[in-house]
Amino acid sequence: MILNIVKRTSRTSLNFIQIACRNLNSKIPVLPVPSLTNEFTSTVKIERNTIALLERLSLVSFDTDEGLNILEDSIAFADKILHIDTDNVEPLYSVLEDQTLILREDKVTQGNCQKEILKNAAVTEDDYFVAPIGNIPLHEVEVQTESTKLKQNEN
Amino acid sequence: MNKLTGYTIKMVHQAYSEKMLTPTSFIDLSLQRTKQSRDLNAFVCVTEDTAETHSIESEKRFYISKQPKVLDGVPIAMKDNFCTSNIPTTCASEMLKNFVPSYDATVYSRLRRAGACLIGKCNLDEFAMGSGTVDSIFGPTRNPWQYDKKKWRISGGSSGGSAVAVASGSCLAAIGSDTGGSTRNPAALCGVVGLKPTYGLVSRHGLIPLVNSMDVPGILARNVEDVATILNVVAGPDINDSTTIKKPFEPITLKDIDLSQVRIGIPKEYHCEGMSREVIDIWGLVADLLEQQKAQLEVVSLPYTSASIAVYSILNQCEVASNMSRYDGIEYGLRANVNSSTEELYALTRHQGFNKVVRSRILAGNYFLLTRNYVKYFIKTLKLRRLIMDDFKKVFSPDGGVDLLLTPTTLSDAPLYHEFVAKHNRDQCAFQDYCTQPANMAGIPAISIPITLSKNNLPLSLQLMGPPLSEELMLNVAKKIESLVKFPILK
Numbered sequence: 001m002i003l004n005i006v007k008r009t010s011r012t013s014l015n016f017i018q019i020a021c022r023n024l025n026s027k028i029p030v031l032p033v034p035s036l037t038n039e040f041t042s043t044v045k046i047e048r049n050t051i052a053l054l055e056r057l058s059l060v061s062f063d064t065d066e067g068l069n070i071l072e073d074s075i076a077f078a079d080k081i082l083h084i085d086t087d088n089v090e091p092l093y094s095v096l097e098d099q100t101l102i103l104r105e106d107k108v109t110q111g112n113c114q115k116e117i118l119k120n121a122a123v124t125e126d127d128y129f130v131a132p133i134g135n136i137p138l139h140e141v142e143v144q145t146e147s148t149k150l151k152q153n154e155n
Numbered sequence: 156m157n158k159l160t161g162y163t164i165k166m167v168h169q170a171y172s173e174k175m176l177t178p179t180s181f182i183d184l185s186l187q188r189t190k191q192s193r194d195l196n197a198f199v200c201v202t203e204d205t206a207e208t209h210s211i212e213s214e215k216r217f218y219i220s221k222q223p224k225v226l227d228g229v230p231i232a233m234k235d236n237f238c239t240s241n242i243p244t245t246c247a248s249e250m251l252k253n254f255v256p257s258y259d260a261t262v263y264s265r266l267r268r269a270g271a272c273l274i275g276k277c278n279l280d281e282f283a284m285g286s287g288t289v290d291s292i293f294g295p296t297r298n299p300w301q302y303d304k305k306k307w308r309i310s311g312g313s314s315g316g317s318a319v320a321v322a323s324g325s326c327l328a329a330i331g332s333d334t335g336g337s338t339r340n341p342a343a344l345c346g347v348v349g350l351k352p353t354y355g356l357v358s359r360h361g362l363i364p365l366v367n368s369m370d371v372p373g374i375l376a377r378n379v380e381d382v383a384t385i386l387n388v389v390a391g392p393d394i395n396d397s398t399t400i401k402k403p404f405e406p407i408t409l410k411d412i413d414l415s416q417v418r419i420g421i422p423k424e425y426h427c428e429g430m431s432r433e434v435i436d437i438w439g440l441v442a443d444l445l446e447q448q449k450a451q452l453e454v455v456s457l458p459y460t461s462a463s464i465a466v467y468s469i470l471n472q473c474e475v476a477s478n479m480s481r482y483d484g485i486e487y488g489l490r491a492n493v494n495s496s497t498e499e500l501y502a503l504t505r506h507q508g509f510n511k512v513v514r515s516r517i518l519a520g521n522y523f524l525l526t527r528n529y530v531k532y533f534i535k536t537l538k539l540r541r542l543i544m545d546d547f548k549k550v551f552s553p554d555g556g557v558d559l560l561l562t563p564t565t566l567s568d569a570p571l572y573h574e575f576v577a578k579h580n581r582d583q584c585a586f587q588d589y590c591t592q593p594a595n596m597a598g599i600p601a602i603s604i605p606i607t608l609s610k611n612n613l614p615l616s617l618q619l620m621g622p623p624l625s626e627e628l629m630l631n632v633a634k635k636i637e638s639l640v641k642f643p644i645l646k
Binding site for chain 1: 257
């Protein structure tokens with residue numbers, strides 16, 4: 001039984017290659033080329049502290065476990081290339097690294113657009129953008145969301 | 156019968172000269188077409204009044220001053236991440252739903268200067284993050300091929316709206332953007348030509364940034380010649396974008412070229428796991444056709460390509476995390492209703508303004524950029540990016556290298572909507588962008604050309620890539636392929 005299956009599989013793949021060779025231009029690779037990426041997928045777990053730090057830096061919250069899973073999955077995907085040797089390779093910041101940037105003359109070419117710029121702001125006062133009080137760091141996001149809800153309810 | 160899909164820029168101009176059509180009548184037909192095809196959801200907004208004004212200007216130049224410009228009376232559409240003054244530019248996001256730019260993107264102002272008429276702004280994945288045009292606050296864009304109200308295919312993305320607008324005959328050409336394949340992918344799935352120019356050849360000024368080091372404006376049209384006409388109008392240095400290439404742009408010319416002097420590489424790594432048999436078959440078919448035309452074909456290797464999609468994903472998320480920090484609700488865009496503290500306002504605004512995909516990319520990007528991860532992930536991927544670019548440099552080297560590369564654009568024909576959305580965004584992109592994002596990593600030009608229909612009667616396309624600034628040769632070979640395969644027009 002097992003032998004049968006093995007036989008059948010090997011015959012199928014052979015047939016496949018034969019068919020492929022017969023029909024395909026010889027320059028086209030018949031089978032997928034193995035990837036340089038690591039086939040092994042690591043399991044990533046993010047600590048609570050890191051979650052809070054990322055939320056504070058990003059000013060967006062994970063809101064659900066799904067959000068956290070997506071992050072852990074992204075990291076596991078990234079981990080697949082860490083083993084590739086990059087010793088003595090310089091980082092590439094821009095594909096235009098061998099060119100000089102255009103510098104324009106230090107002259108005013110635009111202006112008188114204060115009204116147009118300000119009209120896209122939801123809240124303005126005279127010629128100013130308006131922000132609430134600063135210097136209050138964002139606390140733990142759970143606490144934050146709760147307090148926000150409370151305030152909205154009070155309103 | 157949809158006659159509009161049969162037109163080219165040349166034919167329309169010919170018809171204007173002979174007064175078989177006039178700019179105002181043709182723009183009117185285009186606007187009607189946008190209404191008839193409303194189900195496809197290609198447009199975020201149809202700029203009816205603007206288009207009419209533009210077409211009247213074109214008509215005057217055609218018949219009164221008798222000095223028509225190259226794109227007079229040519230209906231075009233812009234992806235809704237290009238700024239257009241006094242016309243909302245939303246990026247298909249709650250964050251910019253009410254944003255009205257006070258200036259034009261360079262690409263748009265150059266098209267206007269050449270007489271083009273804007274018929275609308277096109278749908279996209281929110282902030283161009285996706286490969287399906289399924290994640291937009293305006294709902295998904297639908298592929299016009301084999302369209303059925305109950306069972307329809309995705310358009311591809313993120314410039315899906317632009318591709319569908321062109322494919323369905325609402326306009327002759329559209330502008331998309333291309334960071335990892337966002338122009339070529341929907342072009343491939345919708346059966347139109349999609350060009351990603353060399354990084355720095357076309358200005359990014361006014362294109363709302365996703366990944367600054369890879370973004371380029373893309374061009375979509377139904378044939379190679381129209382793509383070339385648009386490229387000649389929009390390309391070249393721009394004082395407002397310091398990353399444009401300083402060298403003056405030489406307009407490209409299309410001619411009947413002799414392929415016997417052209418060396419074309421088949422990079423073996425582009426046959427990856429999950430590629431459909433039909434895609435491999437058309438790859439072989441076009442290789443045969445090119446050999447019959449005496450082109451010199453050879454197998455080449457770009458070993459780092461297989462790692463490129465993971466490298467791309469890290470760099471994308473890092474640049475997104477940085478780029479998206481500008482959205483805070485104070486100067487423009489959505490502002491949440493909180494007044495207790497600045498940071499709280501920022502956080503709630505961003506929570507309400509961004510979709511799940513955008514938020515998760517910001518969080519992942521900031522993870523890779525943490526002090527303790529910076530070298531491990533970010534610097535590592537920049538080094539790998541150099542290795543990926545060096546692969547291309549070697550393969551295109553003047554001594555013994557090839558002139559162009561021929562590869563598939565996507566791994567399959569257009570997936571059904573419900574099958575596509577069952578996957579996570581990252582998996583969607585990792586699968587769909589495999590063949591396209593290496594060109595963005597290296598900053599090289601690439602073009603997707605429709606080849607034939609699959610057994611599902613959907614477009615299948617291939618991609619040509621070339622060294623930096625090889626657009627002229629690339630478009631000439633693309634035109635040759637186009638004339639050999641005779642891809643059918645969507646009726």
